[in-house]
Amino acid sequence: MGEIRRHVRVGRTTDRVMLRLPRQVRQSLVVYALLSPALIIIATFSFIPLVWDILLSLSSGGMLGATKFVGFSNFARAVHDPLFLLTLRNTIEYAVLTVPTALICGLIVALMISQLPRFRGFFRGTVYFPVVVPIVIAANVWAYIANRDFGPVNFILGLAGIPHIDWLGNPTLAIPAIVMEEVWRGFGFYVIVLSAALLAVPREVDEAARIDGATGLRVAWSITIPLLRPAIAFCAVMATIWNFQIFDVVYVLTQGGPAGATATVSWYVYEQAFQANNPGIASTMSIFLLVMILALSLAQLRFFRSDVEY
């Protein structure tokens, strides 16, 4: 306190500032000290690796041994790499198909469950179950479901006279097949979030609308869904972030095939970093992905801005 006083001009107002300042500083120190474990963890496992990733993207060399600063040549190389451009296209296609599908399915199921008189918890648990199934198991189960010759999907289609489809072996259909698997596996999460948000919707508004003659669909469209906007915003942002990073199901199910049709940016980053021993290129591609996800997330937050509170 004495040291602080020497650096502050003496005066009535500033006296009051001096008296307050040390306590504020002390309180701030306590706050930061209490936050320090979390801040250290975030710095160590998020911020520092991010900085390291950016530095790696500006260098070449393997995981071991010396690296060489190469400036932006990795970025130039990435934008001219046909496989990277293919993975970008695949990732965008996959996310554009999965995000709205999963959200709409989740919303519809959440609305349906909320209308049930009983056993809502049971149904919520049922739709959430695929979310907790390990990806390796889910992917292998899906590989059987979608199998061209003995999978139940083609069996049902066959009953309608549709010839067997090689879902995961056809380059055009492989991404839609993975989209189906990921929607099946992930929409339960959005059901839970939206169900929780539905509980907060005032029943009086719903009842007032029905008294005025609104049908169930009208109530859902004009009242319930607008009131769910913050929860939908949260689900949209999280779905975008997760689905742009898809890696595990591709790694387990298709290894990027057939013929690169399901290769995503995350998968290619893994291949370049750990198979091809090109951490510089891998970091570069991960920066591209980061920028893309950041831009999309900011755009979504802006779109939902006025109503988002979390």
Next chain:
Amino acid sequence: MGDPSSRRARRRDVLRGIGVIGATAATSVLIAACGGGASTPTAASAGTTSNAAPAATATPASSAASAPTAAAAPTTAPQPAATSAPATGNPIKLTYWKSPHSATEQQLWQPILKQFQDKNPGIQVVHTVIPWGDFDAKFTAAFASGEPPDVFYMPDEWIPKYASQGQMADLSPIIKSEAITNNYPAVFWSSSTYQGKTYGVPFLAVVQAFLINQSLFEAEGVAIPKTWDDIRAAAKKLTNPSKGTYGLSMDSQNAPPPVLMAGGATVFSKDLHQIGANTPGGIQAWTVAYQNIGAEDKSMVPLSFTADQLTALNIKGNIGMMWQEESSIVAEFRKQAPNMKLDVIPVPKVDGTDGHDSAWYNVGYMCIAAQTPHLQQATDLLNFLDTKAVQQSYVITGVNLIPAMNNVKAPNLDPVVAKYLAFIPEGVGPTASTHWPDVKQKLQQASQAVISGQKTAKQALDEFASNLNPELDGN
């Protein structure tokens, strides 16, 4: 009641104390995590992988090094003075890492390493089983930390990665004698020779080729094929999706190179600066194998079938010609399908090209770390591991794989496995290039593009070459 200001003061003191304790604890945890003693060898569980698993999945089997007598210690960049066991009493600890080829890996090595230690009382060998799934992570971390294993087993495909970064000892001086190199098939040295230096001595090998389900052939009245035309006709005859039978399964990362070889082409040019696959012979080979049988006839197992599904079909006898490794004969087929009659054929030469019959092999090597502080002792262990006795006791008796050394044969060798061995001299393995893993992955994608009908063989191989040529730098 107490003075409120004194209560606030006590509360401030408590909060300050909590903050200090929290910050101290967090800092201590960080220091403990970042500091680190030498990673002690983890006695990894004696692998979960089966005998036959490695080559078919993540890593090919590797073979052992051998060097009957080490006249001189292998030279590496740093040249520590050869250390002998201290006169007093503390033995020199050598760390030896190997990934499992058996569920009882640790038990198999115990008597072998004990024998070495009995002959070298000043040396203690600490053996660690490294799970295949952790292979790259463990070795990268070990090399990066400056505490790699002294002696280790490494599959062929990984050697350029670590050799190019100066992590492996150059063993050229100890294997320069023909008496040593002639102990092994000449082709086995290529994958461990990177930029003119040899970094590993062969230990064991696996071979892949077309395993014929002779029972299915006989049931359908089809003769065992000898040429690509025979294969195409047989595949067509045997494929019946409604019955769940298929003529040919060949989608694999390891099939495309020997198919190219059958057309006289190689994946890389000799100087490793270019892709060598898109020659007329290579294109023709892919046309007959992938385009005709896969895309046009659709006589191949669909690309979407997973490895588990393929294995189930193989064992049930639903596939006529299966791309299989020899280790699966005894480990899987003889046990789970004992009544299935089997035969094996190589990848046949493509008519009208200067190719030859081919197959795929992987070799695993015994290597020494460049950073080892006990170079002489590590060499002694390497020499010991590369003897006929160890080949017999571990490779043949223990894990039933192909010993790398010549003239070391298993008694009562399965006749089908014996046929596989004959394919080795004209077989093809990984190229000793740092670009190999990336090239192999993209070659498989290119073959899938042909099988699925997206591209012709020429389009796929030309595109493959034009995409990769700018990346190749001869390393």
